[in-house]
Amino acid sequence: MSLTTALLVALWCTWGLIDEQTIQLQTTRPIITGPVVGLICGDLQTGLIVGATVELMFLATVFVGTATPPDTTLASGIATALACAAGGDTEIAVATALPVALIGQVVTTLQMTVVNVALLHIADRFTARGDVDSICKINKIALLFNFVFYGVPTFLAVYFGASYVQAIIDATPDWLISGLGVGGGMIGAVGLAVLLQSITNKKLWPYFVIGFVCAAFLGINMIGVGLVGVAAVFLHNYFTSARDEQPELGYEDEED
Amino acid sequence: MKNTDQKLTRQDLWKIFRGQIFIRSALNYERQQCMGFTTAMRPIINKYYETPEERAEIVDRHMQLFLTQPMVSAIPVGVAAAMEERIATEGDLDPSSVNEVKIALMGPLAALGDSLINGTARPIFAGIACSLAQAGSVMGPLMFLAVMAFITIGVRYLGVFEGYKRGVTLVTDMQKSGLIDKIGELASVAAFVVIGGFTPSIVSLALSDGLGYGTGEEFVTIQSALDGMFPCLLPLVLVLVVYALLRRTKISPVALMLLLMIAGVVGTVIGLF
Numbered sequence: 001m002s003l004t005t006a007l008l009v010a011l012w013c014t015w016g017l018i019d020e021q022t023i024q025l026q027t028t029r030p031i032i033t034g035p036v037v038g039l040i041c042g043d044l045q046t047g048l049i050v051g052a053t054v055e056l057m058f059l060a061t062v063f064v065g066t067a068t069p070p071d072t073t074l075a076s077g078i079a080t081a082l083a084c085a086a087g088g089d090t091e092i093a094v095a096t097a098l099p100v101a102l103i104g105q106v107v108t109t110l111q112m113t114v115v116n117v118a119l120l121h122i123a124d125r126f127t128a129r130g131d132v133d134s135i136c137k138i139n140k141i142a143l144l145f146n147f148v149f150y151g152v153p154t155f156l157a158v159y160f161g162a163s164y165v166q167a168i169i170d171a172t173p174d175w176l177i178s179g180l181g182v183g184g185g186m187i188g189a190v191g192l193a194v195l196l197q198s199i200t201n202k203k204l205w206p207y208f209v210i211g212f213v214c215a216a217f218l219g220i221n222m223i224g225v226g227l228v229g230v231a232a233v234f235l236h237n238y239f240t241s242a243r244d245e246q247p248e249l250g251y252e253d254e255e256d
Numbered sequence: 257m258k259n260t261d262q263k264l265t266r267q268d269l270w271k272i273f274r275g276q277i278f279i280r281s282a283l284n285y286e287r288q289q290c291m292g293f294t295t296a297m298r299p300i301i302n303k304y305y306e307t308p309e310e311r312a313e314i315v316d317r318h319m320q321l322f323l324t325q326p327m328v329s330a331i332p333v334g335v336a337a338a339m340e341e342r343i344a345t346e347g348d349l350d351p352s353s354v355n356e357v358k359i360a361l362m363g364p365l366a367a368l369g370d371s372l373i374n375g376t377a378r379p380i381f382a383g384i385a386c387s388l389a390q391a392g393s394v395m396g397p398l399m400f401l402a403v404m405a406f407i408t409i410g411v412r413y414l415g416v417f418e419g420y421k422r423g424v425t426l427v428t429d430m431q432k433s434g435l436i437d438k439i440g441e442l443a444s445v446a447a448f449v450v451i452g453g454f455t456p457s458i459v460s461l462a463l464s465d466g467l468g469y470g471t472g473e474e475f476v477t478i479q480s481a482l483d484g485m486f487p488c489l490l491p492l493v494l495v496l497v498v499y500a501l502l503r504r505t506k507i508s509p510v511a512l513m514l515l516l517m518i519a520g521v522v523g524t525v526i527g528l529f
Binding site: 021022023024025026027029031032034035044045048049051052055056059060061070098102105112113116117119120123124126127128129130131132133135136138139140142143175176178179180181182183184185186187188189190191192193194195196197198199200201204205206207208209210211212213214215216217220221222223225226228229230232233236237240 | 275277278280281282283284285286287290291292294295297298301302305307308309310311312313314315316319326327367370371375378379380382383384385386387389390392393394396397400401404405408409412440441442444445446447448449450451452453454455456457458459460461486487488491492494495498499501502503509510512513514516517518519520521522523524525529
């Protein structure tokens with residue numbers, strides 16, 4: 001992996017984190033980071049496959065409140081670069097994604113508990129002086145630490161990891177690689193379970209059965225399931241409006 | 257104090273919108289998004305407050321703990337802008353009420369933003385993008401980016417501008433009309449359909465082809481027999497088991513992920529998967 005490629009991958013992952021901490025265009029998600037890193041490494045197809053694979057592993061991992069989720073940007077960025085270096089071998093991606101994501105999670109926690117708290121205490125000194133401009137600056141300086149926390153590790157992992165990745169794959173026994181692949185296929189269940197747990201109105205569980213039957217028994221793809229979901233929402237709204245005896249149109253207007 | 261005869265202009269609101277983007281830049285575990293909220297309030301502070309003493313009071317007010325989902329945090333930002341404008345221009349509003357309103361909005365909005373955007377909209381569009389990407393098309397990721405950009409910018413724009421326009425009445429309207437509960441219930445419907453429907457694509461688990469009964473050409477794998485009766489049974493059971501574990505034990509989601517990776521390796525070695 002050339003110096004420029006590794007630098008570009010590191011820059012993209014840093015941008016992914018900055019995006020997540022600012023406007024949230026979701027470039028941080030594997031489905032975007034995968035193809036972009038693939039493009040940087042000159043192998044868009046591998047990027048698309050790895051991006052989609054890692055995205056599905058972490059699709060539903062929504063951690064509410066202050067909980068820090070596993071870091072999917074680093075996971076998909078490094079996994080894609082390594083997969084490209086290994087000549088399009090996507091198994092390596094599944095095997096590396098979770099460990100990298102967990103390291104990223106620790107780094108994020110460190111950033112929020114140590115660095116940003118330290119910055120807060122610096123900002124507090126300006127609060128007493130009413131110096132809002134300095135507080136704004138500190139708020140933005142926090143973003144620069146992403147270069148240190150995410151950019152540098154990504155660069156090192158991609159620049160040095162790439163030359164060893166083939167040797168590591170060759171040295172790893174087949175049962176371990178396919179076993180990690182099986183495990184990677186299962187961890188998506190955790191995200192789905194976390195989502196199930198977060199649903200407020202558990203009495204609506206029959207809709208879960210409808211969705212599952214559509215996909216498993218009828219073979220409807222994800223776009224189709226999305227449409228069934230839209231239909232279910234509108235029908236549910238229609239039937240429950242009569243129950244509530246309140247005009248629902250007003251609500252929709254407020255949403256717009 | 258200065259400019260106390262002036263209302264916030266559209267230009268001021270755009271400045272607040274730009275500041276709101278940085279709401280969680282310095283997210284910290286002590287007071288969460290407080291620096292971000294202060295950043296969003298900066299145009300108001302610069303417009304109305306002159307001396308360091310005056311500024312210190314309003315800055316301190318917004319440097320208190322604040323945390324909600326970053327996109328929908330635009331709503332309290334807009335509402336707070338309206339309240340701060342009133343405090344500066346009319347002075348007939350108790351400054352402490354700003355934080356009361358902010359805190360009242362935090363919880364419901366976090367739940368709404370997490371379940372509606374992070375828990376429903378994003379997984380749906382990302383899932384669709386994945387199925388297109390697996391077929392080798394860049395259209396999936398591009399569509400995902402466009403839709404999510406529209407959502408995040410749209411929610412932030414509406415939050416700041418509508419939040420400002422309706423001010424505190426927005427809060428009371430939302431609470432009285434039961435709008436938040438209603439949206440929450442509809443989001444639950446969508447989330448259930450999508451979680452059920454995405455289970456077969458997101459979770460893959462199958463028994464090894466070595467497991468079966470019969471001999472020679474009569475050999476039937478247990479997995480194919482299962483698929484004939486109840487397709488994707490194992491992924492479904494896995495999701496429900498993990499859900500039960502999360503509910504009934506204190507095990508963390510991350511620990512469960514690691515356990516599943518180990519289970520995958522062990523299961524492969526003993527010839528189960």
